[in-house]
Amino acid sequence: MNRQIELSLTLYALSGEYTTGKYSLEDCLRAAHEMGYKGIELVACQMIPEYPYPSKKWMDEFVAMLKKYELEPVCYSAYIDMGTHPDRDLTREEIIESTLMDMTYAKYMGFHLVRTQHAISPQIFREMRPYAEKIGIRLAIEMHAPHNPEVPVWKEFLEIMKDSDGWLGVVPDFSIFAESPHRLHLIQAVEDFGCRPEKVDEIVAGHRAGTDEETLLAGDYTEAERKFIRDLFHDYGDGHAHLEWLDLVLPYTFYIHGKFWYLEEDGIDRTIPCDRILPIIRKSGFTGYMASEYEGHHFSDTIDAREQLGRWVRMSNRILDHC
């Protein structure tokens, strides 16, 4: 068994169960334990009732539950809610305040990593490094689609990480490698948005064959179908994952978001080419946690997240144990 890369569960994967009240926070932690995960990620703004100011009482109870279910607090996910004010973006002082406080809450609950977001800006990110070191919390920016290592601001971020003695890093999210639509996206296009099934197939085939966006948009399609075309190019680019991006981010990677939307029973991800991604991560020497991040709950509320997570774990172990 490969134990260089441990699997964690981001509780966000259970969003569907959690938001509808089917699972309480404790149910989510119990599920993580029952599924064999060793660690968890907490999305603060999702599961802390007093957010953005968690009480000591809540945090103590959370820590007690982690102990009860033998789970390591791996990643505290913070947000930079730049658009909170209708008339302006967050100020530098507001970004620093929320980031610093998130680091203290994370520290209190025993996390060693805070995931933040790109809107922190290169300048403030760099300024947080001494705090990271003094508090003993690593700070990492999530790289999520539509961003990628070639976006100008990310070139700056990667330089800052390089010079941070391991205190500042990146959490790559597999959404950046998504190359073709998953089943739930196709079902949603037809059932929720009224696209014609045969047109959806035609569009997907065109995207896969390398037809460009403008050419596809010029076809005989309804407004819903044209929107589907735009979403396809937004979410899956030109249909080819840029695996070379891995080499650019892995040296500064603290944690990985193993994003996925839907896996068939055969446990092969046809949206995100994990069969090619995971061996590269393994060979890079990365050690640490990779989170199962099921995200099909954005598309459908009829899918069993635990079944999906089980398929993803089996897939990951199959690949990691044979490379």
Place this chain on the structure above:
Amino acid sequence: MAQFQSYNKLLVSGQEGIVNYKTGDFVLGFVIHCQYPSYRGSYLSCIQEFKVFVDGEEIPEERMYFHLNGKQFLIGEFKDLYKEYWFTLDKAKLLVLKDGGLEEGSTHAVKMTMKHLIPYTGYNGDYLVLDSADEKELTVAGEVNAL
């Protein structure tokens, strides 16, 4: 937007039904419940537009009081409420003014629409603004005299 879509169903909360709001012998109106339609919570200041329709008829904004976090707000105040966080699981209570309330046991089509900005999404400059809508059949069951 393909993402977020599935959460729209949270907006009108079905569990609580409709309850009349009675003060003394007078029924001032009725109360319905709503939940923020996302996987996470948000600040009320991110809600750009919030409309409620009962049996197809839009409720005028001045006849709705929005109750959350132990406080009560007018819809027009949302833009200033950047410190009021609407937690993922919290059901906001919406008091709708209507003399006499709604008939006990009657069923009504309750529809809500919300235009809301997702505050962390400015990846390439523009924030994502979602249009969420949800409609449920709710039955009037009981009354309260305090929120």
